[in-house]
Amino acid sequence: MSKESTTETINVEELKKQFSDYLRKKKYRNTLERYLVLDRIAELDNHFSADELYLYMLNFGDKISRATVYSTLDLLTSCRILMKHRFQSEGAKFELASRLPHHDHLICIECGHIIEFRDPSVESIQQKVCAQFGFEPIEHSLQLFAVCKDPRHCEHNQ
Numbered sequence: 001m002s003k004e005s006t007t008e009t010i011n012v013e014e015l016k017k018q019f020s021d022y023l024r025k026k027k028y029r030n031t032l033e034r035y036l037v038l039d040r041i042a043e044l045d046n047h048f049s050a051d052e053l054y055l056y057m058l059n060f061g062d063k064i065s066r067a068t069v070y071s072t073l074d075l076l077t078s079c080r081i082l083m084k085h086r087f088q089s090e091g092a093k094f095e096l097a098s099r100l101p102h103h104d105h106l107i108c109i110e111c112g113h114i115i116e117f118r119d120p121s122v123e124s125i126q127q128k129v130c131a132q133f134g135f136e137p138i139e140h141s142l143q144l145f146a147v148c149k150d151p152r153h154c155e156h157n158q
Contacts, residue, residue, distance in 0.1 A: 010042050010096060010098060010099060011098075012038070012039065012042045015038060015042065015081055015096075015098070016035060016038060018079065018081060019034070019035070019038060019075075019076065019079060019081060022075070022078070022079035023075070026078075028075065033064050033068050033072070034068070034072045034075070036057070036062060036064065037053070037057070037064070037068070037069055037072040037073070037076075038072075038076065038081070040053065040056060040057050040060070040062070041053065041076070041082070041094075041096060042096065044056070044096075045099070046095075046114075047085065047087075047093040047094065047095050047114055048093065048094055048095075049091055049092065049093055049094070050066075050069055050070050050073050050091075050092065050094070051066075053069055053073070053094075054066050054069045057069065073094060076094075077094070080097055081096065081097060081098075082094045082095065082096060082097060083095050083096075083097045085105070085141070085143070087105070087107050087112075087114065087143060102118065102123070102139075103116045103117060103118050104116070104117055104118070104119070104122060104141070104142035104143070104144070105117075105142070105143045105144070106144045106146060107143060107144065107145050107146070108146060108147060108148045108151070108154070108156065109145050109146070109147060110147050110148060110151035110154065111148060111151065111154045111156040112156070113148065113154070113156035122140070122142055126140050
């Protein structure tokens, strides 16, 4: 798991306030463990699974249960702090919604490498299709599955 910073600035305190407001509104308990999960997520700059996050936290010596990680990820997704993705047959992957808003994914089916991209024409298509059928666009999720140019020599192949 990478801890490198990204070009997008993450305001962890703002995310904590959003989370706290959500927990209070839905009558969930505010626990230190839930905020620790959010802190650790903010350190990551890539997509992660619940198990990857759990192991990452254990490597830091965090005292937390797998169940708490899973339930907190569900809560963070429900309050729209996290985005949950299913890339083909893989289990769920998560990312901070605020890190790179309105983006899509190109996924190599051989090595699993994920490229995030923005293309204004995708937004335009969303507008056009919604207008055609009398809908108001809210959001979309585009996942393109492809193969690297040379899968045998791909630097991302595991």
